[in-house]
Amino acid sequence: EIVMTQSPATLSVSPGERATLSCRASQSVSSNLAWYQQKPGQAPRLLIYGASTRATGIPARFSGSGSGTEFTLTISSLQSEDFAVYYCQQYNNWPLLTFGQGTRLEIK
Amino acid sequence: QITLKESGPTLVKPTQTLTLTCTFSGFSLSTSGVGVGWIRQPPGKALEWLALIYWNDDKRYSPSLKSRLTITKDTSKNQVVLTMTNMDPVDTATYYCARPRGYCSSTSCRNWFDPWGQGTLVTVSS
Numbered sequence: 439e440i441v442m443t444q445s446p447a448t449l450s451v452s453p454g455e456r457a458t459l460s461c462r463a464s465q466s467v468s469s470n471l472a473w474y475q476q477k478p479g480q481a482p483r484l485l486i487y488g489a490s491t492r493a494t495g496i497p498a499r500f501s502g503s504g505s506g507t508e509f510t511l512t513i514s515s516l517q518s519e520d521f522a523v524y525y526c527q528q529y530n531n532w533p534l535l536t537f538g539q540g541t542r543l544e545i546k
Numbered sequence: 547q548i549t550l551k552e553s554g555p556t557l558v559k560p561t562q563t564l565t566l567t568c569t570f571s572g573f574s575l576s577t578s579g580v581g582v583g584w585i586r587q588p589p590g591k592a593l594e595w596l597a598l599i600y601w602n603d604d605k606r607y608s609p610s611l612k613s614r615l616t617i618t619k620d621t622s623k624n625q626v627v628l629t630m631t632n633m634d635p636v637d638t639a640t641y642y643c644a645r646p647r648g649y650c651s652s653t654s655c656r657n658w659f660d661p662w663g664q665g666t667l668v669t670v671s672s
Contacts, residue, residue, distance in 0.1 A: 439609075472658035474593075481642055482593065484660035493660060525593055529648065532655050533606035535583075537593040 461526035548572035568643030
């Protein structure tokens with residue numbers, strides 16, 4: 439099983455500033471990585487797949503990068519609606535799909 | 547527009563069998579490449595993939611839960627059913643169904659999930 443480790447567990451950032459979230463895989467997943475956003479009481483929403491491709495309707499302030507074992511989700515200028523929990527998911531080791539433990543992005 | 551919705555009991559007793567139904571619209575499980583997956587999330591915890599079923603009736607399970615899970619499809623009803631036997635309080639979670647996106651070759655797939663259903667909270671308690 440590929441273990442996905444996200445850091446930090448909690449990130450405090452002020453609105454308008456940049457947020458950088460990290461996801462590390464225990465072995466290479468190539469570019470087979472997705473990012474999701476989850477707000478309280480809601481289902482996860484797909485943000486990024488293929489490590490860097492934004493899903494339909496996702497604002498350009500969200501960007502993903504990385505390959506192999508190190509990945510980053512960057513939110514360039516935080517809006518109030520961006521404060522949520524973010525998860526990464528690898529799909530390289532199909533069908534053993536695994537998620538990270540999440541990063542909580544909170545208002546500073 | 548693609549939508550999925552989970553239904554089933556909100557409370558089950560330990561040792562009982564849980565049966566959840568995912569009813570979807572906007573796509574068909576008779577179409578090549580299409581599938582439905584189940585993912586769960588214990589309160590305040592991370593997401594855990596459980597099972598996948600594809601248009602060709604290919605079924606995949608999380609190894610840690612494989613002995614307890616069964617996934618089936620009813621193409622005519624646009625439904626996928628997940629059963630989990632021998633429920634325990636640690637199985638208390640919100641259970642989501644979602645459509646896997648991506649692509650499949652002859653031997654494997656590359657799947658992320660989009661969209662997701664709203665989820666259904668299942669509590670296991672006597």
